[in-house]
Amino acid sequence: MVLAVLVMACDQRAPRQLALPAAPVDAPTAADAGVTVVHIEDAGPGFQRLAPPEQGDWQALHPEPGQTVAEFVRDRPHQLSRTRRTLYLMFVSGQPRDATPKLTVLASFVRAFFGLPVKLLPATSLKALGLRAPSPARLAAKRLRRRLAAKIPVDAAALLALTDVDLTSDSVGSVFGEASARLRVGVASVARLHLGFYVYGAPSNKKVVLRRSLTLLAHEIGHLLGIEHCTAYRCVMNGVASLRELDNLPAHVCPHDLRKLVLTSEFDERARYRRLAAFYVQHGLNHEAIWADARGRVDDPTGPVGPARP
Ligand SMILES: [Zn+2]
Ligand SMILES: [Zn+2]
Secondary structure (H helix, E strand, O other): OOOEEEOOOOOOOOOOOOOOOOOOOOOOOOOOOOOOOOOHHHHOOOOOEOOOOOOOOHHHHOOOOOOOHHHHHHHOOOOOEOOEOEEEEEEEOOOOOOOOOOHHHHHHHHHHHHOOOEEEOOOEOOOOOOOOOOOOOEEEHHHHHHHHHOOOOOOEEEEEEEEOOEEEEOOOEEEEEEEEOOOOEEEEEOHHHOHHHOOOOOOOOHHHHHHHHHHHHHHHHHHHOOOOOOOOEOOOOOOEOOHHHHHHOOOOOOHHHHHHHHHHHOOOHHHHHHHHHHHHHHOOOHHHHHHHHHHOOOOOOOOOOOOOOO
C-alpha cells in the first residue's frame, strides 16, 4: 500500500519520528474528478480554528503541540541577513509532465508569498548529482537533500528543489516533500500531484496541480524558514498525511505564522495580500484571489491572534 505524507524532516536537534498514516491515499481526490473543492477561502476573509482531526489526518497520527511566535523566534535555526535572503528554486530530473507549473510561475508566487527575492537555478538531473532512481522512479528524499546541500548559493536563505521523481522518507515511506531548516535545503515532488500517478495515462487538471504545487511550496519553504506544523488554525502549515488533506489546505498562513513571516521578511502585510491576489487572479484561482483581496482590506491584516495551541 502506498502512503503519502507531507513531512518536515526536522534537523538533527530533534529528528521527528513519523508513523504511517492509517488510511490509503494512493487514489485521486474529488479535485481530480473535477468536483469543486470548497476551500476555507469561501468562508470569508477571516481565519478558522483547526477542527479536531479525523481518522487518518496528520494531527491524529502525529499529535504535535504547535509553535508559538516566541518559540519560533527562540528556535529558528538561522536568521536572514541582507546578504543571505534569497530563496532559490530548481527542478531536478526528467521532463516534468505538461501540467506541472513552470518554475517561473512558481517563483512569482513564492516571491509574493514570502516577500523575499527568488532566483532560479538551472535544472539538473539525478545523474548529474550522482544519484540514480530505481524503477519505479522513487528516491530517498534525504539523499537528494544531501547532494543539493553542496549546491546552495552563498546568498541563499534556502534552496528548494522540485522533482518529478517520487520521494520517500526513512521513517514514513512516501512523502510529498521534506525540508531541513538547519541545512536550508528542501525537496518536493510533483509526482503525486498528477492524476496520471494514480490512473495511468489520465490527464491532469492544470489548475488542480497548480494549487497543490503552491501549497506544497509554501509549506516546505515555511519549514525551511523555521516554521513548524500549525495546530491552532486552518493554515498552509498544517501537517498533511494525504492528498485529500493537501487539497483541503488553505493557501494562506494563519495569524501566528503570518507574524513569523513578517519577522523573517519584514514585508507590508497589505501589499503582500495585494500581490498574492494579483497572482491568483492571473492564474484563475478565484477563491484564493477573493480571500487575499478581502484580507488585504481589513483593519488588522495580521490578526486578530487567538491562542497558538488547539
Ligand atoms: Zn510539514
Ligand atoms: Zn498557522
